[in-house]
Amino acid sequence: MLSTVLYNQGHQWIMFGRDPEKPDKIIDTNQYMVVSAGRALLLDPGGIELFAPMLAAVLKFVPIEQVTDVFASHQDPDIISSLGLWDQVLDNARLHCSWIWEGFIRHFGMNKIEYVPIADGGGTLHIGDIDLQFIPAHYLHSSGNFHVYDPKAKILFSGDVGAALEAPCGPMEVDDFDAHVPKMLKFHQRWMPSNSAKKDWVDRVRSLDIDMMVPQHGRLFRGESVKRFIDWFDALEVGTAIRR
Ligand SMILES: [Fe+2]
Ligand SMILES: [Fe+2]
Numbered sequence: 001m002l003s004t005v006l007y008n009q010g011h012q013w014i015m016f017g018r019d020p021e022k023p024d025k026i027i028d029t030n031q032y033m034v035v036s037a038g039r040a041l042l043l044d045p046g047g048i049e050l051f052a053p054m055l056a057a058v059l060k061f062v063p064i065e066q067v068t069d070v071f072a073s074h075q076d077p078d079i080i081s082s083l084g085l086w087d088q089v090l091d092n093a094r095l096h097c098s099w100i101w102e103g104f105i106r107h108f109g110m111n112k113i114e115y116v117p118i119a120d121g122g123g124t125l126h127i128g129d130i131d132l133q134f135i136p137a138h139y140l141h142s143s144g145n146f147h148v149y150d151p152k153a154k155i156l157f158s159g160d161v162g163a164a165l166e167a168p169c170g171p172m173e174v175d176d177f178d179a180h181v182p183k184m185l186k187f188h189q190r191w192m193p194s195n196s197a198k199k200d201w202v203d204r205v206r207s208l209d210i211d212m213m214v215p216q217h218g219r220l221f222r223g224e225s226v227k228r229f230i231d232w233f234d235a236l237e238v239g240t241a242i243r244r
Contacts, residue, residue, distance in 0.1 A: 036128025074142030084109025098144030164218025
């Protein structure tokens with residue numbers, strides 16, 4: 001599991017991914033961790049298959065007792081099916097996820113971790129010395145879905161929005177936006193069900209000051225490519241499995 005420090009100015013953002021040991025038929029995922037003042041938040045810590053390499057990677061940065069918070073953008077197995085194993089190693093941790101998913105996510109196994117429901121309008125998480133914002137991203141693609149914005153680092157964690165189907169050892173960053181579009185196109189057309197939900201998200205994120213947009217699959221966007229992604233997504237028709 002490759003670890004990349006994305007931001008390190010008072011607090012840290014670390015990206016975990018591009019695992020060469022990953023079985024072929026499992027979709028490649030990016031996991032993230034935010035560390036501030038002796039506390040760590042895991043963002044979409046991943047599937048059950050990834051738990052062992054993820055735990056080893058996390059421990060290179062923080063002792064396990066500093067992992068106090070976990071965030072799940074939505075309920076998918078590639079996001080959070082490792083929960084039952086994290087539950088065995090984390091004491092006094094909280095899981096932040098949409099209120100609608102508690103009864104479902106508990107099927108992954110959760111005895112010690114506390115479920116902290118996020119209301120539909122979003123909210124703020126104070127961790128260490130920083131405040132992170134839960135940005136509503138409902139129906140993108142899940143019916144209860146959030147992204148995480150860090151106003152200090154100017155990083156938006158965008159879950160499945162911005163995802164690309166990429167070779168396991170592909171580059172970390174979008175260098176040529178036009179060349180990257182074919183890797184994103186079908187995923188966004190098919191997985192994202194609602195044009196009005198997409199518009200709601202576009203309007204929200206256009207008001208944020210974003211240096212880096214980091215998705216759960218594929219490559220991260222920086223600077224101009226963030227704006228290009230938002231414009232591209234804004235113009236894209238989604239929900240294409242049903243055509244009327
Ligand atoms: Fe998903
Ligand atoms: Fe995903």
